[in-house]
Amino acid sequence: MKHAVQVTVLGQQYTVKTAADPCEVRKVAAFVNERVAEVTLGNKVVDTLNIAVLALMNLAGAHLRMQEEMAEDQGMQGRLEGLIRRLDDVCPESCSAGSGSPPGSEES
Numbered sequence: 001m002k003h004a005v006q007v008t009v010l011g012q013q014y015t016v017k018t019a020a021d022p023c024e025v026r027k028v029a030a031f032v033n034e035r036v037a038e039v040t041l042g043n044k045v046v047d048t049l050n051i052a053v054l055a056l057m058n059l060a061g062a063h064l065r066m067q068e069e070m071a072e073d074q075g076m077q078g079r080l081e082g083l084i085r086r087l088d089d090v091c092p093e094s095c096s097a098g099s100g101s102p103p104g105s106e107e108s
Helices: 022-042 048-090
Strands: 003-009 012-018
Touching: 003 022, 022 048
Parallel strands: none
Antiparallel strands: 003 012
């Protein structure tokens, strides 16, 4: 069911019709306003379109960096899973049962 949620972004009031939770929509608007404030803090830009574009560029850059990090993490996870499989192939079940000694070592 869609709700009409009123938010203010860049001093302009908007009515957003969405099935999303109204609190989530307000959080998104607050996040956008925070990014806009960051952009305007260090710049003398007064045109709202330029402010919006700069904020969007910052958000897009952060999004792309996060995507790259996720891809790296997935690659690392794949490598770790491969190493675990190799260890499982080398080490019999009794080894993983926790004898405490590596294979081939003598226990006292």
